[in-house]
Amino acid sequence: MYYLTKIEDTVRIPPYRFEDPLEEVAIETLNETYNGMLDKKLGLLVSVNDIEVIGEGKVIMGDGAAYHEVIFNAVFFKPELYEIIDGEVIEIAEFGAFIRIGPMDGLVHVSQVTDDYINYDSKRGALLAKESKKSLEEGNFVRARIVAVSLKGKSTKETRIGLTMRQPNLGRFEWIDDEKNKSKK
Helix, strand or coil: CEEEEEEEEEEEECHHHCCCCHHHHHHHHHHHHHCCCEECCCEEEEEEEEEEEECCCEECCCCCCEEEEEEEEEEEECCCCCCEEEEEEEEEECCEEEEEECCEEEEEEHHHCCCCCEEEECCCCEEEECCCCCEEECCCEEEEEEEEEECCCCCHHHCEEEEECCCCCCEEHHHHHHHHHHHHC
16 A cells, blocks of 8 residues: 655755755655665655755754755555555466565465465476466466565565465456456356
């Protein structure tokens, strides 16, 4: 889920940027500082959108830069438990599939792909269902439900998002379409 949050902080404007538009430099600096930062409560900061308030600058002895108190709006992405998401399969492994969901990745363990028995085909780099003949490969688009979220550390590398596709209307988009077509007959 994406949402907007107000944040208060101080932004440093280096002297060589004093002639540039202040708000533009401040947003650029804040994006360089904050983009990709992970907060356990707020989620992943995706972008600093705009600055609501920018205070008068203060120069600190020996630095030469101006420091401005700011209140800015930032867009966060926080995966919510039981949320249904659409994503792209970016990697297949023997133990499951990694799904790109916005700015983060989640894992569908092989036990959560379908109700069918799953085999890993290392030559194709695919997960294959034994009886239904369904396959899951890199580049496939899927719909999944978030069943576990662990936002730890300061980056997405330490984040764990568990997904399932073993519920009605979840899975590869083609599987969902096939089920809808079967029910119409």
